[in-house]
Amino acid sequence: MAKVCIIHQKESDGIPVKDDIVLRAIRGVKKAFRASTGNQLVVCKAHVEEAKKRRAKFEKSLLTSALIGALFGTVMLVVSILSQRSIFDILRGILLLVFLVVVMAALSLYQYFPALEEGPQKKRAAKPTARAAKRTRR
Ligand SMILES: [Zn+2]
Numbered sequence: 806m807a808k809v810c811i812i813h814q815k816e817s818d819g820i821p822v823k824d825d826i827v828l829r830a831i832r833g834v835k836k837a838f839r840a841s842t843g844n845q846l847v848v849c850k851a852h853v854e855e856a857k858k859r860r861a862k863f864e865k866s867l868l869t870s871a872l873i874g875a876l877f878g879t880v881m882l883v884v885s886i887l888s889q890r891s892i893f894d895i896l897r898g899i900l901l902l903v904f905l906v907v908v909m910a911a912l913s914l915y916q917y918f919p920a921l922e923e924g925p926q927k928k929r930a931a932k933p934t935a936r937a938a939k940r941t942r943r
Pocket of ligand 1: 850851
C-alpha cells in the first residue's frame with residue numbers, strides 16, 4: 806500500500822491521518838464507484854505544521870458554524886413557542902433547529918481536513934503512569 810502525503814499529493818513517508826467518519830464516507834463512495842486508489846493517507850514531515858494548522862482551522866469553523874446554527878435555531882424556536890401555542894409549530898421549530906445545525910456543520914466541511922494520528926505508543930504509555938500515580942498517592 807503506497808503512502809501518499811495529502812498535502813503535496815505524492816508518495817512519501819509520514820504520519821498517518823486519523824480515520825474518521827468523513828474519510829470513511831469518502832472511501833465508501835470511492836469504493837462504490839471503483840475509484841479507490843487504496844493508498845494510505847499520510848502527512849510528510851515537511852507538511853506536519855501545515856496539516857495541524859488546517860485541521861485547527863477546520864475544527865474552529867465546524868464549532869463556529871454549529872454554534873451559529875444552534876443560536877439562530879434556538880431564537881426561532883423560542884419565538885415560535887412564544888407566539889404560537891400549537892404543538893405543531895413548536896415541533897416545526899425543533900426540526901428547523903436540527904436542520905440548521907446540520908446545514909451549518911455541512912457548510913464547514915468544505916474546509917475539511919483530517920486529524921493526524923497521534924503515536925499509539927504515546928497513549929499506551931500515558932495510561933499506566935496515571936494509574937501508578939494514583940496507587941502511590943494511596
Ligand atoms: Zn507533503
